[in-house]
Amino acid sequence: MRDWANRITGGDLRALARAATAVENRTPASRALLDQLRPFTGRALIVGVTGPPGAGKSTLVDALAHALRREGRSVGIITVDPTSPFSGGAILGDRIRMQSHHADPGVFIRSMATRGSLGGLARAAADMVALLDASGRDVVLIETVGVGQDEVDVARLAAVTVVVLIPGTGDDVQALKAGIMEIADVFAVNKADLPGVERVEQEIRGSLSLAARSDGWMPPVIRTVATEGTGIPELLEAVRSVPRKEPPAPARTASLRIDHLGVAVPSLDVALAFWQGQLGVPASPPETVPAEQVRVAMLPAGGPRIELLEPSAPDSVIAKYLEQRGPGIHHVALCVPDLAAVVTRLRAAGARIVNEPRTGAGGHQYVFVHPASTGGVLLELIQDQEEQSK
Ligand SMILES: Nc1nc2c(ncn2[C@@H]2O[C@H](COP(=O)(O)OP(=O)(O)OP(=O)(O)O)[C@@H](O)[C@H]2O)c(=O)[nH]1
Ligand SMILES: [Mg+2]
Structure with missing residues (x-):
C-alpha cells in the first residue's frame, strides 16, 4: 500500500x-x-467547467489542456458523464475529442459514470480529484453538465468554476440562475462565432449585478470559440486571476500547553546530581514505569516539567534511543483539551499515531505521534485532566 x-x-x-x-x-x-x-493533496489548481448540454464544455476543456501542455504543465481531466439523454453522444464525442491527447502522458483523462444513481457522485469525484492532485498534476479540469444539484456539488470541488454559456439561449441564463450562476467565478460565452453574443453577455451581466460576491470579485465574461482556440489564453488568464477562496480553517486546538519535556539520560543518579544537587531543583523521587520500561524523575520548571528518563531494561525504547541517538531531548509532551478528537483529526490528516491511547501512571490518557509527522520530534499528547473533568 x-x-x-x-x-x-x-x-x-x-x-x-x-x-x-x-x-x-x-x-x-x-x-x-x-x-x-x-x-x-492541495497543490493542484482545480478548475470546474460546467454549463448546459452541448455548450462546448468538452471542446473547451480540450483546448485548455492543450494550452496548459504548451506551458509544460501536467493536466488531469475528469468528465462526469451526464445522465441526460445527451449522454450517449456526449461520451462518444468526448472520446473522439480527447483522443488528441492520447499519446501524451502529461494528460490523464477519466470519465466517471453516474451508473444510474446520482447519490455519491460528488464523493466519488472528490476522491478522483484528490488522487490526481496527489499524483502531482498541476491542473485538474472537471467537466460537469450544470443541470442539477449533484453537478453543483461536483462543481464545488473546484477552486475556480467556469460556467459556459452560448448565444441564443437567453432563457437558459434565467433557468440556470438558481443553480450555477452564483458558483461562477468566470463566464465563458462559447460559440462566440454564432449570432447573439451581446445579448447573452447582457443577460449574464444583468444577473450578476443581483448577486454581488462577498469578496467583491466580479466574474469576468470571456468570449471563446473553442473549436478554433479563440479566447483560450484569455480564459486561462481569467481563471488564474480569480482570488482563491480561503481554504476552510483547520480546526484549532485551543489551549495547548506544554506538560513536560522528556530527556533521555543514561543514568538518573548522575543527572540528578546536577539538576538536584548543583542546580537545586526539587525533583520527585525516581519512579519506575514498568509499561514503558523506564525510571523517571520529574523536575518542576514553572508550569511545565522536565522528565528525566533512564532505561530500566536493556532492550527498552529509551535504551535503544540512547544507543542510536545519544542522550538528549527525547520527546515534547503537550496537554490537549480533547485527546480523542485530536487523534481522530490527526489520523484523518495522515499523521502517524504510534500507539492507541494508553493510560499512564497518573491515570492520564496519552498517545505518541511519530517524529516523521511532526517535523522531527517525538510528540506526546496528553489528555488535559482539568479540561476533561469540566
Ligand atoms: N460553432 C461552434 N461550435 C462549437 C464550439 N465549441 C464547440 N462546438 C461544437 O458544439 C458541439 C458540442 O460540443 P461539446 O464540446 O461536446 O459540448 P459539451 O458541452 O461537452 O456537451 P455535453 O458534454 O454533451 O454536455 C460539438 O459539435 C462542437 O464541435 C464553438 O465555439 N463554436
Ligand atoms: Mg462534454
Whole structure:
C-alpha cells in the first residue's frame, strides 16, 4: 500500500491508472490508498467547467489542456458523464475529442459514470480529484453538465468554476440562475462565432449585478470559440486571476500547553546530581514505569516539567534511543483539551499515531505521534485532566 502510494506520488502512470479504477469502483483498498495520499493533496489548481448540454464544455476543456501542455504543465481531466439523454453522444464525442491527447502522458483523462444513481457522485469525484492532485498534476479540469444539484456539488470541488454559456439561449441564463450562476467565478460565452453574443453577455451581466460576491470579485465574461482556440489564453488568464477562496480553517486546538519535556539520560543518579544537587531543583523521587520500561524523575520548571528518563531494561525504547541517538531531548509532551478528537483529526490528516491511547501512571490518557509527522520530534499528547473533568 505504502509502495503503491509512493509510486503514484512519484508520477508512475500505471499505478495511477490502477488507482483511478479502484477509486471508481470504491474498493476498500482505494479508501486506504486515499488516506495515505491525503497529505500530498492541495497543490493542484482545480478548475470546474460546467454549463448546459452541448455548450462546448468538452471542446473547451480540450483546448485548455492543450494550452496548459504548451506551458509544460501536467493536466488531469475528469468528465462526469451526464445522465441526460445527451449522454450517449456526449461520451462518444468526448472520446473522439480527447483522443488528441492520447499519446501524451502529461494528460490523464477519466470519465466517471453516474451508473444510474446520482447519490455519491460528488464523493466519488472528490476522491478522483484528490488522487490526481496527489499524483502531482498541476491542473485538474472537471467537466460537469450544470443541470442539477449533484453537478453543483461536483462543481464545488473546484477552486475556480467556469460556467459556459452560448448565444441564443437567453432563457437558459434565467433557468440556470438558481443553480450555477452564483458558483461562477468566470463566464465563458462559447460559440462566440454564432449570432447573439451581446445579448447573452447582457443577460449574464444583468444577473450578476443581483448577486454581488462577498469578496467583491466580479466574474469576468470571456468570449471563446473553442473549436478554433479563440479566447483560450484569455480564459486561462481569467481563471488564474480569480482570488482563491480561503481554504476552510483547520480546526484549532485551543489551549495547548506544554506538560513536560522528556530527556533521555543514561543514568538518573548522575543527572540528578546536577539538576538536584548543583542546580537545586526539587525533583520527585525516581519512579519506575514498568509499561514503558523506564525510571523517571520529574523536575518542576514553572508550569511545565522536565522528565528525566533512564532505561530500566536493556532492550527498552529509551535504551535503544540512547544507543542510536545519544542522550538528549527525547520527546515534547503537550496537554490537549480533547485527546480523542485530536487523534481522530490527526489520523484523518495522515499523521502517524504510534500507539492507541494508553493510560499512564497518573491515570492520564496519552498517545505518541511519530517524529516523521511532526517535523522531527517525538510528540506526546496528553489528555488535559482539568479540561476533561469540566
Ligand atoms: N460553432 C461552434 N461550435 C462549437 C464550439 N465549441 C464547440 N462546438 C461544437 O458544439 C458541439 C458540442 O460540443 P461539446 O464540446 O461536446 O459540448 P459539451 O458541452 O461537452 O456537451 P455535453 O458534454 O454533451 O454536455 C460539438 O459539435 C462542437 O464541435 C464553438 O465555439 N463554436
Ligand atoms: Mg462534454
